[in-house]
Amino acid sequence: DSGVTQTPKHLITATGQRVTLRCSPRSGDLSVYWYQQSLDQGLQFLIQYYNGEERAKGNILERFSAQQFPDLHSELNLSSLELGDSALYFCASSPNPSGGLYQETQYFGPGTRLLVL
């Protein structure tokens, strides 16, 4: 158990709908990352938040958005869903930066499996 929790575990919805995925990072971790895992694209970085602020963006679609709340949990919002959005969505968190050059270890949650019908 990594200490990162994600809800829901599974989500089935229809095209055009909007869903919200939730992530709670490990206790004390300020950084939260979202990744998408699909069969054809592999594991892809979507977005990172650090202490409530967006810090890095990957190939995240404009239909997708995220935020990190004062209690450090994060939500990933997916709207106008398409069949191709069906994938596993992972959240990861990492310890506070030590101020050095190296990335801190990212700990992944169990994921949310999204199926768009």
Add this chain to the structure above:
Amino acid sequence: GENVEQHPSTLSVQEGDSAVIKCTYSDSASNYFPWYKQELGKGPQLIIDIRSNVGEKKDQRIAVTLNKTAKHFSLHITETQPEDSAVYFCAATTPQGSSNTGKLIFGQGTTLQVKP
């Protein structure tokens, strides 16, 4: 941007044999290289990582080597066991610096099957 290539895509070994998975990266500024193991229905789990200031790191049956000149790094698993069967991902990331950013760029994954 960074690109990570991973080979092979599938690997089948007999129990007790060694397994080697290789990755190459494109950005010479990358300095942190973790390896993750993903079992069916679960999230990726870190098994070992290496920073660019060392060439090799070992943890029991698992070792990782890094060749910065050639820009490749490898995962070595010795005395494989059936429970090692899973998908393994390599990843790379560039210096964090003061911006506290740290996106991981993943390889495509290797499905390892250890036959009893």
